[in-house]
Amino acid sequence: MKFLDEEIEKYAEAHTSEESSILKKVHRDTYANVIMPRMLSGHLQGRILATFSHMIKPNLVLEIGTYTGYSALCLAEGIADGGKIITIDINEELEEKVKGFFQESDFRQKIDYRIGNALDIIPTLSEKFDLVFIDADKENYGKYFDIIIDKVQKGGFIVADNVLWSGKVIPGKSNGSDKDTKALIDFNLKVHNDTRVENVLLPIRDGLMILKKI
Numbered sequence: 001m002k003f004l005d006e007e008i009e010k011y012a013e014a015h016t017s018e019e020s021s022i023l024k025k026v027h028r029d030t031y032a033n034v035i036m037p038r039m040l041s042g043h044l045q046g047r048i049l050a051t052f053s054h055m056i057k058p059n060l061v062l063e064i065g066t067y068t069g070y071s072a073l074c075l076a077e078g079i080a081d082g083g084k085i086i087t088i089d090i091n092e093e094l095e096e097k098v099k100g101f102f103q104e105s106d107f108r109q110k111i112d113y114r115i116g117n118a119l120d121i122i123p124t125l126s127e128k129f130d131l132v133f134i135d136a137d138k139e140n141y142g143k144y145f146d147i148i149i150d151k152v153q154k155g156g157f158i159v160a161d162n163v164l165w166s167g168k169v170i171p172g173k174s175n176g177s178d179k180d181t182k183a184l185i186d187f188n189l190k191v192h193n194d195t196r197v198e199n200v201l202l203p204i205r206d207g208l209m210i211l212k213k214i
């Protein structure tokens, strides 16, 4: 399913700042050579993530789900001097390619790329994050929230991708029985009812849940 009406998406992209040359390269290479390229955030969502990063000016960012590095490069754009993004992915097959992209970018010093299961790595992190982007396996979204919430600064943000799941989270649009749909329905309800955060569900692309820790 296309996330947005095609004409609207084209118009929005035509009136949005261009991607950098490295982002264009990651995009092109991912679509030519990597399976499931639709997982990559893309032009419009990438500029939104970069804008959030510029607005927050974070010292420390955590990303769960690097894939080919597109969103990590966008999130790195607004990081304060001396700050960094830790980005985690379980897929070691993409490691060399992604390292090459990061190395080629202006943000090579700011990106700490780790390979492994985020559920194992996150509990070992002692940092406090200003911004967290959750974009990995949907069935663990609730667990990711539980293990990161105490590692987010007061006033910091968590952004979770794909929370609309092509509309399947809407009552009656699916029977809600596949595990990813069920996990996202549970996640949306869980964070909406959690008094430690304020939230807004942005119906952009496949849905971005924005949580502010209060």
Ligand SMILES: C[S@@+](CC[C@H](N)C(=O)[O-])C[C@H]1O[C@@H](n2cnc3c(N)ncnc32)[C@H](O)[C@@H]1O
Residues within 6 Å of the ligand: 039, 040, 041, 042, 064, 065, 066, 067, 068, 069, 070, 071, 072, 088, 089, 090, 091, 116, 117, 118, 119, 135, 136, 137
């Ligand atoms: C949707 S893609 C990420 C897309 C990327 N954030 C972007 O916008 O370009 C999801 C990624 O999560 C990774 N992933 C899945 N389960 C994981 C886990 N338990 N720990 C770390 N990464 C995981 C997958 O290997 C995949 O590369």
